[in-house]
Amino acid sequence: MKFFIDTANLDQIREAQDLGVLDGVTTNPSLMAKEGITGRNNILKHYVDICNIVDGDVSAEVIATDFKEMVKEGEELAELHPQIVVKVPMIKEGVKAIKYFTDHGIRTNCTLVFSAGQALLAAKAGATYVSPFIGRLDDISTDGLELIADIRLIYDNYGFETQILAASVRHTMHVINCAKIGADVMTGPLSSIEGLLKHPLTDSGLKQFLEDYKKGN
Ligand code: G3P
Numbered sequence: 001m002k003f004f005i006d007t008a009n010l011d012q013i014r015e016a017q018d019l020g021v022l023d024g025v026t027t028n029p030s031l032m033a034k035e036g037i038t039g040r041n042n043i044l045k046h047y048v049d050i051c052n053i054v055d056g057d058v059s060a061e062v063i064a065t066d067f068k069e070m071v072k073e074g075e076e077l078a079e080l081h082p083q084i085v086v087k088v089p090m091i092k093e094g095v096k097a098i099k100y101f102t103d104h105g106i107r108t109n110c111t112l113v114f115s116a117g118q119a120l121l122a123a124k125a126g127a128t129y130v131s132p133f134i135g136r137l138d139d140i141s142t143d144g145l146e147l148i149a150d151i152r153l154i155y156d157n158y159g160f161e162t163q164i165l166a167a168s169v170r171h172t173m174h175v176i177n178c179a180k181i182g183a184d185v186m187t188g189p190l191s192s193i194e195g196l197l198k199h200p201l202t203d204s205g206l207k208q209f210l211e212d213y214k215k216g217n
Helices: 010-019 029-034 040-053 067-080 092-103 116-124 134-139 144-158 172-181 190-197 200-216
Strands: 002-006 024-026 057-061 084-089 108-113 129-132 163-166 185-188
Touching: 002 010, 002 190, 010 040, 010 190, 024 185, 040 057, 040 067, 057 108, 067 084, 067 092, 084 092, 092 108, 092 116, 108 116, 116 129, 116 144, 129 144, 134 144, 134 172, 144 163, 144 172, 172 185, 172 190, 185 190
Parallel strands: 002 024, 002 185, 024 057, 057 084, 084 108, 108 129, 129 163, 163 185
Antiparallel strands: none
16 A cells, blocks of 8 residues: 655655655645645746655646646646656546546546546546545545445456545544555545554553663663
8 A cells, every 4th residue: 555645745745755654745736825835836846846855656736627728737747757647636627638648648646536436437537546535525424435445346346557546534544444445545644644653552562671671781
């Protein structure tokens, strides 16, 4: 299972990269705005900065909502760095754009996916990644993990190579349950990755080991 971090914050990206388990980064316009990154040139530069920190794929989202502009923007993003994956929203024009990018060797991440039908369309168009937003489904009392399981079943039935990127992951149990279901990737905040470290028996066990070592040395 690949671990992506869902942020545009360079310090957090560095911290996750230093841990040695980071496989990539996802961003979106809201995450960029949260870091105060505005204006096309600054946004493009920020994507390159992120690529220079991590080894893996970095999702960069198009803002356009019509096919022609999406293609133009996506091609510009893909040119920035070989690690860039063009993030395209699950709308009609987006499906057309994903198909275009697939045919032209540009990798894509189909975002804002909330149903199995949308995930099926993304795979048919050849998306590299599909991003079902599990936290936002949970927010409206719909089981986000059930969607991951449905997509896993559908993709396995037909051998679709599109990778399931569980997005809008909010906490460690999301990560663990996505791993049990067989999501290919999860993207979440640094806390969802670091939370996996924690266990009180690890802390008390280590404390005891160190105390016993000190007694004999
Ligand atoms: O990767 C999708 C993500 O950015 C959305 O997360 O927590 O805003 O629902 P959230």
